[in-house]
Amino acid sequence: MAGLAQSLGNGAMSNSIPEIENADLLLIFGYNGADSHPIVARRIIKAKEKGAKVIVVDPRITESVRIADLWLPLKGGTNMALVNACGNVLINEALYDKEYVSKYTEGLEEYKTAVAKYTPEYAETITGVKADDIRKAMREYAGAKNAMILYGMGVCQFSQAVDVVRGLASLVLLTGNLGRANVGIGPVRGQNNVQGTCDMGTLPDVFPGYQAVTDAKARRKFEKAWGVKLSGRIGYKLTEIPHLVLHKDKVKAYYIMGEDPVQSDPNAGEVREVLDKMELVIVQDIFMNKTALHADVILPATSWGEHEGVYSSADRGFQRFKKAVEPKGECKPDWQIICEIATAMGYEMKYKDTEEIWDEMRGLCPSFAGASYQRLDELGSIQWPCPTEEHTGTPYLYEGNQFSTPNGKGQLFACDWRPPLELADEEFPLSLSTVREVGHYSVRTMTGNCRALQQLADEPGYVQLSVEDAEELNIKDQELIRISSRRGSVMARALVTERVKKGATYMTYQWWIGACNELTSDHVDPITKTPEFKYCAVKVERIKDQAWAEQHVRDEYDKLRKQMGVNTLLSRDKE
Amino acid sequence: MNSFVVAAPNKCIGCRTCEVACVVAHSSKNMFTSTQREIEFNPRLSVIKTAAVSAPIQCRHCENAPCANACSEGCIVNTEGVIYINQRTCIGCKTCIVACPFGAIDMVSCSEDGEKKQQTGLKCDDSGKLCIKEKMVANKCDLCLGRQGGPACMEVCPTDALRIVNSDGIAGATREKRRRSVSGLSCYRVN
Numbered sequence: 001m002a003g004l005a006q007s008l009g010n011g012a013m014s015n016s017i018p019e020i021e022n023a024d025l026l027l028i029f030g031y032n033g034a035d036s037h038p039i040v041a042r043r044i045i046k047a048k049e050k051g052a053k054v055i056v057v058d059p060r061i062t063e064s065v066r067i068a069d070l071w072l073p074l075k076g077g078t079n080m081a082l083v084n085a086c087g088n089v090l091i092n093e094a095l096y097d098k099e100y101v102s103k104y105t106e107g108l109e110e111y112k113t114a115v116a117k118y119t120p121e122y123a124e125t126i127t128g129v130k131a132d133d134i135r136k137a138m139r140e141y142a143g144a145k146n147a148m149i150l151y152g153m154g155v156c157q158f159s160q161a162v163d164v165v166r167g168l169a170s171l172v173l174l175t176g177n178l179g180r181a182n183v184g185i186g187p188v189r190g191q192n193n194v195q196g197t198c199d200m201g202t203l204p205d206v207f208p209g210y211q212a213v214t215d216a217k218a219r220r221k222f223e224k225a226w227g228v229k230l231s232g233r234i235g236y237k238l239t240e241i242p243h244l245v246l247h248k249d250k251v252k253a254y255y256i257m258g259e260d261p262v263q264s265d266p267n268a269g270e271v272r273e274v275l276d277k278m279e280l281v282i283v284q285d286i287f288m289n290k291t292a293l294h295a296d297v298i299l300p301a302t303s304w305g306e307h308e309g310v311y312s313s314a315d316r317g318f319q320r321f322k323k324a325v326e327p328k329g330e331c332k333p334d335w336q337i338i339c340e341i342a343t344a345m346g347y348e349m350k351y352k353d354t355e356e357i358w359d360e361m362r363g364l365c366p367s368f369a370g371a372s373y374q375r376l377d378e379l380g381s382i383q384w385p386c387p388t389e390e391h392t393g394t395p396y397l398y399e400g401n402q403f404s405t406p407n408g409k410g411q412l413f414a415c416d417w418r419p420p421l422e423l424a425d426e427e428f429p430l431s432l433s434t435v436r437e438v439g440h441y442s443v444r445t446m447t448g449n450c451r452a453l454q455q456l457a458d459e460p461g462y463v464q465l466s467v468e469d470a471e472e473l474n475i476k477d478q479e480l481i482r483i484s485s486r487r488g489s490v491m492a493r494a495l496v497t498e499r500v501k502k503g504a505t506y507m508t509y510q511w512w513i514g515a516c517n518e519l520t521s522d523h524v525d526p527i528t529k530t531p532e533f534k535y536c537a538v539k540v541e542r543i544k545d546q547a548w549a550e551q552h553v554r555d556e557y558d559k560l561r562k563q564m565g566v567n568t569l570l571s572r573d574k575e
Numbered sequence: 576m577n578s579f580v581v582a583a584p585n586k587c588i589g590c591r592t593c594e595v596a597c598v599v600a601h602s603s604k605n606m607f608t609s610t611q612r613e614i615e616f617n618p619r620l621s622v623i624k625t626a627a628v629s630a631p632i633q634c635r636h637c638e639n640a641p642c643a644n645a646c647s648e649g650c651i652v653n654t655e656g657v658i659y660i661n662q663r664t665c666i667g668c669k670t671c672i673v674a675c676p677f678g679a680i681d682m683v684s685c686s687e688d689g690e691k692k693q694q695t696g697l698k699c700d701d702s703g704k705l706c707i708k709e710k711m712v713a714n715k716c717d718l719c720l721g722r723q724g725g726p727a728c729m730e731v732c733p734t735d736a737l738r739i740v741n742s743d744g745i746a747g748a749t750r751e752k753r754r755r756s757v758s759g760l761s762c763y764r765v766n
Contacts, residue, residue, distance in 0.1 A: 061626055063587075063588045063629055
């Protein structure tokens with residue numbers, strides 16, 4: 001979010017997902033569509049079939065790498081060095097669009113200075129990517145009529161994330177790949193409706209519709225609509241909370257909705273300590289999870305099939321969804337729970353239905369104003385900005401190359417590469433990166449309760465490691481192994497694969513037993529405070545007694561299930 | 576000629592939706608509404624990922640099927656263009672698994688109407704106590720024999736990576752290839 005907003009003025013995808021199919025070149029950077037978003041991956045395949053060139057930057061062989069025309073297999077944690085080298089080639093080989101750059105961007109001179117030392121040869125020593133491949137990639141990228149960049153968590157989940165996003169945006173600006181269809185830059189979000197929660201102002205610095213809390217005019221508008229005094233101070237970021245609780249004694253209560261930080265946040269041990277130190281923890285979710293084990297109050301919410309609302313897709317599209325079944329038991333839709341809590345706390349909050357809430361929201365957010373329920377039903381989906389009800393939405397941003405930055409110009413940016421904060425050493429010789437796996441969504445609160453998906457892949461989860469490392473450690477595919485970092489140690493199943501390079505390991509973060517966030521580091525990006533999920537140092541050990549290990553995993557799983565009362569839930573289902 | 580389903584690796588994204596569709600197509604009960612904790616989950620195709628390829632592997636329905644030739648009980652037969660394992664008479668000898676060159680056959684516990692079947696006579700000896708033994712049988716792709724709309728895996732594939740190869744398709748493709756080959760001969764002269 002933050003990086004793109006600084007470069008172009010807006011943190012969302014500049015273009016639409018369907019446009020992927022019509023691009024002439026796709027530069028896919030740290031994004032594994034096949035495992036994260038199969039539906040987007042389908043568009044990548046279609047683009048390739050229609051003749052698009054595909055260039056993939058990824059340390060691992062992903063499905064996109066398999067179909068790529070060119071693969072830049074960089075070492076984990078070296079993104080910035082590679083992006084700088086890309087800029088260096090565009091400048092030194094005069095591949096950039098001089099007219100576009102002088103008309104619509106600023107910062108070229110500083111940019112040139114910053115990337116000067118990052119020749120492809122120098123970058124090769126850091127990234128391991130061949131200098132000639134970097135040149136080839138940029139010649140292709142600059143030469144394509146319509147080129148699009150897609151990036152994912154392989155960019156965002158490093159401590160140097162914002163810099164890399166601004167660096168990628170600079171490549172787009174240098175080549176003039178903005179302001180029209182089938183080009184641009186697309187951060188493909190980690191989860192469903194991440195875009196939507198940002199749109200609705202769940203970031204600590206904005207109200208709904210990206211209106212800054214520090215903007216007195218915006219504040220007055222919301223104060224008038226809601227009849228309360230609002231703070232103009234920027235709030236805390238999620239990943240700052242542990243420090244504020246443990247060392248500053250600043251935050252006392254935690255209201256967690258639809259999130260399982262013990263499972264999904266780095267350094268789980270510390271997250272548990274934080275929850276236990278808080279005076280009040282409220283968890284609102286659809287099933288029991290690890291975070292709820294530390295809650296004082298659990299509020300049962302409805303699932304996506306039991307309520308209605310609007311989602312925003314990654315490409316800014318609002319889509320209305322409707323209830324399929326009636327909720328069972330005591331659960332209520334999130335909005336009703338919030339209304340009841342607000343009312344109990346002395347602020348009478350009452351709405352007839354979600355449409356009334358939606359209408360209030362769009363009345364306060366000029367860029368969402370036209371997306372009424374009626375228009376959403378008529379058009380199926382509306383991409384913001386949509387200022388009036390006559391407007392049909394905006395498939396791509398920056399028409400006429402007018403950016404949403406304060407002076408309307410795209411901001412070129414480069415800075416020095418910084419290595420990840422924790423590097424492999426003698427004691428912890430391997431790197432660990434957290435990734436996705438296609439059968440399970442996010443922390444598995446939903447898909448872990450789906451029997452078919454459970455069968456596809458189940459506890460304790462997997463550690464992907466290279467054939468070479470497995471051989472060295474005497475580990476066979478599918479054996480249980482122990483993996484440890486400075487922060488913790490867990491058991492998981494070895495997935496020995498040719499797709500992983502020696503020295504690297506990968507885990508998905510949804511497993512209760514093989515919980516990789518017991519291992520990950522809580523180092524964060526200095527600006528967005530996004531944790532460095534994609535890099536920490538670990539060691540892997542063989543377990544001799546496999547029968548004991550298998551039993552241990554089963555016992556641990558049963559213990560957790562009992563603690564959460566999961567069995568009770570199933571027996572109640574039977575009645 | 577027998578048909579078979581095969582995947583185009585340049586389209587497969589390894590998502591395993593075909594595996595789930597296979598299980599759903601072969602389940603006697605609706606597993607999405609069933610309240611049983613355990614379900615039969617025996618996909619008859621397996622998605623395999625190597626450095627160069629992602630694709631499901633399933634039965635080729637060989638014309639001279641080595642599995643059928645190896646079966647001592649005559650449980651594997653050719654019916655309606657499908658090499659079919661009769662699980663009722665299968666004795667679980669595993670010879671077909673050894674004989675199959677593709678790795679398309681698995682041993683699975685045998686269920687009928689969602690209930691696990693037991694071996695007819697054989698019992699397990701658990702430290703002197705005789706216990707029931709689950710019936711195990713050979714299992715593989717049957718091209719969704721009898722299913723309206725044909726193989727379920729093809730139907731769900733999000734990238735249309737799976738296709739059925741049958742005699743009509745092969746004949747058409749061969750005609751087309753021959754046409755292309757013959758035009759290549761146009762510059763070929765014999766003096």
